[in-house]
Amino acid sequence: MLKESLLLEKSFMMYKRNCFKLSSTVLLQYLKESGCSFQRPFVKLPPTCNSTVEDSLKQLSLYIMKLFSKSKLSFNMTPIEAKGLKSLKEKRDHLHFSVSDKGGEFVVMEKPQHQQLTEQRLTSTGVYKFIPPTRKRNGELCPIANPTDTSYNRQINGVVDQLETVANSLWTTICNKRNLGSDIVEFFKSHNTRHPTMYVLLKTHKFQVSQIRNNTDIMEKCKVRPIVSCCGSPTERLAWICTNVLSPLLEHIPSHLQNIYGHLEDLKKLTPEQLKGWKFCTADVTSLYNKIDIQGCVHDVMELAAEHQQSLRLNGLELIDIHEMLEFVFGNAYFTFNNRLYLQLIGLFMGCKPSPIGAIIRVYCFERCSIYTDVHFLPITNRLNRRYVDDAGTLATLRHHALQIFSSIADQDVDGRLAWEIDYPDSEHNTFLPFLGTEIRVDEEGHLLAWPVFRFYRNEQKKQITLQYRSHHPFRTKVEVVKNFYRTAERSSTPDYVEESMQIVDHLLRCNGYENPRQYLTLRHKVISTKVGDESMVNLKLPYISEQFYDE
Incomplete structure (x- = not known):
């Protein structure tokens, strides 16, 4: 409990310190808006000449510490889990975790x-x-x-x-x-x-x-x-x-993907006539950051x-x-x-x-000098050539066609370091291809099919791990995690594959202690505003102690 008490004391000290407004400049205002987390190296404590503020802070401190003293912290591990964790820590200094x-x-x-x-x-x-x-x-x-x-x-x-x-x-x-x-x-x-x-x-x-x-x-x-x-x-x-x-x-950057949802929506807008004869393929740059x-x-x-x-x-x-x-x-x-x-x-x-920004722009400049200017590739760029850092997805008629697309981009690198690993669907089975948390397929008749794997498309080594139900996180945080999984599954799926995607989420959540996980979809929480109307005041941020303390 000493650690939590120190956290509470630190929160009050930071609150007093931030109550005193910094000098108003354009950049400082921007720093507040952008959430800059840097702290000054030496900050003096604010003066205590305002007795009204000091008295209010003391009363608030006593009230919060009273709630804190009544809260009970429970151990969130089973005896077997605790024993296993202890065995890993004891006499195992030779292991790296x-x-x-x-x-x-x-x-x-x-x-x-x-x-x-x-x-x-x-x-x-x-x-x-x-x-x-x-x-x-x-x-x-x-x-x-x-x-x-x-x-x-x-x-x-x-x-x-x-x-x-x-x-x-x-x-x-x-x-x-x-x-x-x-x-x-x-x-x-x-x-x-x-x-x-x-x-x-x-x-x-x-x-x-x-x-x-x-x-x-x-x-x-x-x-x-x-x-x-x-x-x-x-x-x-x-x-x-x-x-x-x-x-x-x-x-x-037209090829840059902010998220996968917009890409899927743009693909769905294409008619079967426009997609007929094309297949969705993906490519990945090998060790992009080290090649820049x-x-x-x-x-x-x-x-x-x-x-x-x-x-x-x-x-x-x-x-x-x-x-x-x-x-x-x-x-x-x-x-x-x-x-x-x-x-x-x-x-x-x-x-x-800034490394991701530099890598994205560097590859885009290669694209701009190749597939965005060569008339042979313009039909492809018009059919949604997209990329997220080093993962690219595009449409091509043949495997050789896909090789030409990405080779033309790599040829713009005068150092010859850029190399793509291309994944083209099997022509016989017309398989799905994973791309940024989804699997996408265009069939022979030009129909687009997509179903989400968004980290649930896993190799055998990948474990079903997410936020545990018994974790010491606020309950509302767990609810929002569950909702976000189902929301992602639905948005990334065509109607025929929504239920299959939801079942993937069901299995993941049950493996982490959530019984009947879909019941959380109907829960509603009161939205707590964090905005302060008076610019001379700031929010008092308290550490999460327990669910009882959090609710009160």
Whole structure:
């Protein structure tokens, strides 16, 4: 209960702090609207001279703590589950616990094997470079022969401090040129940062566990997805600015999919005569983020931004400022693994905020120079060539036709790195093809059929895991999760396949403790408004303690 009490106390302190309005500038107002989560490094407590406010806060605090003292917390695990979890924690320091790629299941393996998989990824692809610690000798930097942990730590901290200084200097210079004020300068300055950290997720859907017999098989058959977490890095705050400014550009990319529902509706609008003779096929770019040329990516992003500058909210900045920040964010690709410093030589971080925008726009520029200009492919683009980052779906008459479509896009990459894996339906069985949480098929007569799998189209390794009914989440959260599953199933299905899709959801929810899950579709909750009419006031956000405390 001590942890919950501390959370309540923290909530009151933040409430008092936020009651005092910040200086009103255009950018600060935008930060409030966009939900920026960055905190200032040092914030003084508000003055206590207003006795009326202090008295009201004390009364509210006593009332909430009284409710809190009456609430009862129940253990949400069965004895068998608790025993199993305890056995995993005790005397198993040699095991590494993680989730698989795409969140399908949990992965338990020995730490040396997991570290070996990561190091194999770092050394075998040619994408990453190890940076050894150095020291000055006769005025020149030379690698340290036998570096210690202290040497590695000194090297990592030195590079972090250098990047932090450059980031703050760049942001201060930009703010001074645009007269943004000291509040904005301090708000986005980096403090106490650290290097991005790499971790890998196993692609368990790419192999069968039963096929692995020894350590050699694991190294050969296990595929991993490298992710670099940039939380708390020197580039994080500038990356946030670039992402929020450039996000509206995605609305001007005709091939970009905001969601699958609009794509299905557009497909359904086509008549059987228009679809006759065509088949739906999909393609996936192999390791897209690692294939992106940084300079070309920045150039394409800024070129598209210049074309649609009127749709961007620059908040007092100029495109040249975004250009400088984007080059700094993408160009300083340092990260650590196992207390060692590495540099990504090619491509973008998967885990950096503006990376998806850069990848989407880069591939679109290839499309714009190929299928959107070549008259041979215009009928295809008119028949809904769509893509979400690296997953593309289009219509083609033959497999060779589909190969031509995606080869023409890949040929625009002067570095020759872009490669597509194409999936074309079997001509004999005319099978469904999975695409972004749906399965789509166009039959020989031009009729479109679609039914959803939206993460329920699973390989054998993928487990039926979602929010557990016994989880310590608000009941209304669980209800909304259930409703969203059924809503997605219905929206992604043609009428003939709605019930089949709903049964997939039924099975998933029952596996997670929901008895008769469709009963939650009729439940209604009172909508609680979080808007504050008076701009000088803010909401008091309390942590979730229990359902009883939540209701009262």
